[in-house]
Amino acid sequence: MKRAIIFVWLLLLCGRHLDAQQDTPPPFPTQPIPSAKPSAPAPAVVPVPVTPPRPNGKIQNSLVRITVTEAEPDYKAPWNAGAIQRGVGAGFVIDGSRIMTNAHVVSNSRYLTVERDGDPNKYRATVQFVAHDCDLALITVSAPDFFKNMTPLKFGGIPELESTVSAYGYPIGGERMSVTAGIVSRIDFQLYTHSSIDSHLAIQISAQINPGNSGGPVMQNGKVIGVAFQGYSGDVAQGVAYMVPTPVIRRFLKDIEDGHYNGYVDLAISYSKLQNPAQRKFLGLKDDDRGVLVTTVVAAGPCAKILREGDVLLAMDDHPIASDSNVELEGERVEFPEVVERKFKSDKVKLNIWRDKQPMTVNVELNTVWPYRIQGHRYDVRPRYVVYGGLLFQPLNLDLIDAYQPTDLRIRHFFDYFVVEQIYLEHPDVIVLTNILPDPINTYLAAYRGGIVDEINGKKIRTLEELAKTFSETPDRFVVKLIGEGPPLVLDPKQVEAARERIKTRYNVLREQNLEEQAAEKTPQDQNKI
């Protein structure tokens, strides 16, 4: 799980925001989309005659256009509902009266409608499952006849390099379905930018996909071989588009069979290749090009207390691990974590290891690893925060970093090394004093902004809950020690209490705290009707 910043746009947004107060990625092309129309004013857009050979059949019967109204949480004013935006994406019907699309199409949604070809109605839809770590979601429509005339699509396998594929969706440039064709350009692991922390298999295609294609099927021989989801913006690279391939889709569909999406599991270790002959000799390994060196074992991960730094991984589920960290899976050489990639929560994996020049076999029960999550984007949750005496305390995570863009070296260090240096053991929440709502009681405290809470009245503060609980007490004063050298932040609870309503009113602070990442909205099933 590496974090990397690359300039990738997500295809969802097409610039139709009801509320423009938030900066959103600009509509993608700066140059006008070449129009099929003649330059003279045409009387009307003539429906494209649809008769020629169509290898994938009549996709209109399976494709839907999804209009989503979303509220993006405002980490700078976390008590607010957030900016309301609207976007368009695509989806397609699969078995079981379900519609598959991208997670980023329906993330933070407040209201969802779908439309289909040749039907004037808009149907209210609801999210059934959403997997932010692989950018997939399932939605459904409860209107009784909606799925009646629709054809569920079937999934295919991994397409051959250079074979032709077609992408369907509702990209900018018109209202109706669009088809583009291209070839399979590359099959590789890619960062999924929706969470910006997860990397999975992704297939690069040369078909043009643009904002609005997101969630649309990519087809070959009548079968879905991927879901279009991300690409580079035009000023970085042209014609580089990616789809979620079917192994990732199938894993998602299997994961939710028990009615709950658990997400990807991870070994939570880091490792180093073992290609140096001296190092191999030192470790007592044979000259057989096998094994990788375990370099960090994350204490919150499933390998804690099972693996140690300095162990050598020789095989995983009996797949020999080469010294360049590859294994052979179904005839393909892939990085060995791919073995785990296909597994589910509570599955076991067998590891043959080499410890102190002796072979050993251990079994690891896989699980998700929470500390990584603060380094990825979160969706469908409300920001956690505490306001006390006009001081806004928030736990450190990627969305906070994006909102405030802090240059403070300590904050950046705590974020970057949260997992690697196991900072989460002492500070499961890294609580940052992000902002100060000015009031006479805090007028001298501006210099404390950006500080990270360490202790209050001599007691270690590990989580936001502990912070809120401590502030609910009424000692003579609170002495807040921030991490590092600096003066303590001293607050008088009586003064804070006296200023409380004044600050709430002046800054329209609707709620003084939110401690739980409860879902932003739970839609009762019966709201599905229009």
Add this chain to the structure above:
Amino acid sequence: MAPVFAKKEPALPAPAGVQKQLSLVRVNVTGQPYDYFRPWQKKAPFSKRALGAVLPQGRVLVTADLVANENYVELERAESGEKIAAKVEVVDYEANLALLEPVEKKFLDGLSPLELALDTVVGDRLSAWQLEPTGALVVTEGLVTTVQMMHYPMDVGQFLTYRMSIAMQYRENSYTVPLVKNNKLAGLLLRYDSRSQLLDAIPAPVITHFLKDVQTEHYRGFPSVGFSFFPTRDPQLRSFAGETGKPAGVYVTSVEPNMPAAKAGLQVGDIVTAIGNNEIDQTGNYVDPLYGKIEFTNLITSHTYAGDALALKIQRDGKPMQLNVTLDHRSAQDYVVPPYNLDQPPAYYVLGGLIFQELSRQYLKEWGGNWLREAPQRFVYLDHFQSELFPEGRHRIVILSQVLPANNTIGYEDFAYLTVTKVNGREINSLGNLAEAVQHPINGFIKIETEEDPKQIELEAAQVAAEAPALQESYGIPSLQRLE
């Protein structure tokens, strides 16, 4: 018609006809910085041109950044173009001042030395002196808008600084531009921003301090006390610190180990209320007879010398106390991560293709003007928070800066910017230390342990030795090590 403000005498020199020889010489410097990415070599030479202010006793004052890493310095008479070699007598990179001396003193004959004008205050007009290629004087006048404590380029402590508003013109020798008041030297240009037309100057009081120190047998450098502070404007903080009496003084937030304040017994949480007889207010200012309110650090940098005793009046838990501090200069080598390293070759140790160095800010500055953002962030963090991360002080951070691909380093090529903790099981806290530990392989292997992944790297000692000549040959490394 009385002007509202007292009109100062014109700062311009007298008309050319009656003017003596200008007290300026051109200074031409050729320098060659060390290459911290290939520490066994120097970068391409550069040359800089500047003006120097002629002082009594045949010496020439310039800024230190002009002569940093110099190979050759020469002085040039402005009017005749006559040149002579010069040597650097004293250089202080922290105060950014250097004193040059021509190899023959009579070279400066006929140039009357500049006196110092120590009385510049806000509202004064100073003239920046530059020279045309012909040797004629270019004079630009500007207004002193602020006198305050600021950071100098080396970022070691704060010094008194004049900030001026002035529209300077570009001349080829715009390095050490003298600022003059009534034909006396009031300051030297420290930096100039042509967009905002703001100029910062090293003021005459700092120059005087430097020159006085030069008179002593060994130049000691500007003194420091070794504590950090925070204003006590917040009544809650004052009450927490147990302050009694009228609000005053600054809250001590950290005390550097082994430094004068620590030796005198200053503690975190103390409130420093006065230095000598100068009371310090809640923001850290005292009332200076010349400047009015200005930060108390000026009392230390401008008015005291290393070795001087200083009375710190403090309050601890509400009780007044006095601490007697013996000031000292903190040299760059006294830091865990030295703030600068100029004129000195960087130390390094090459082992089978692994390059080890000591972490220094000079190394981080190889990433250019934006090094704070572009250099390896872990190292920037270690540098920035060195005093709290290494409270025991007195050791160095040894880094594996890069790996030269070779037979010994197959598979290690991508390792870079790692912090070395142990070699062959021995703790590493300096490069010399590492060089020693390397001599004690474990069963023929040299084991290097790092703070970051990969955590461990091994080399075969015999193979490292056998292939050393080939490594030197193929990468052009004259010597595989340079220890202090």
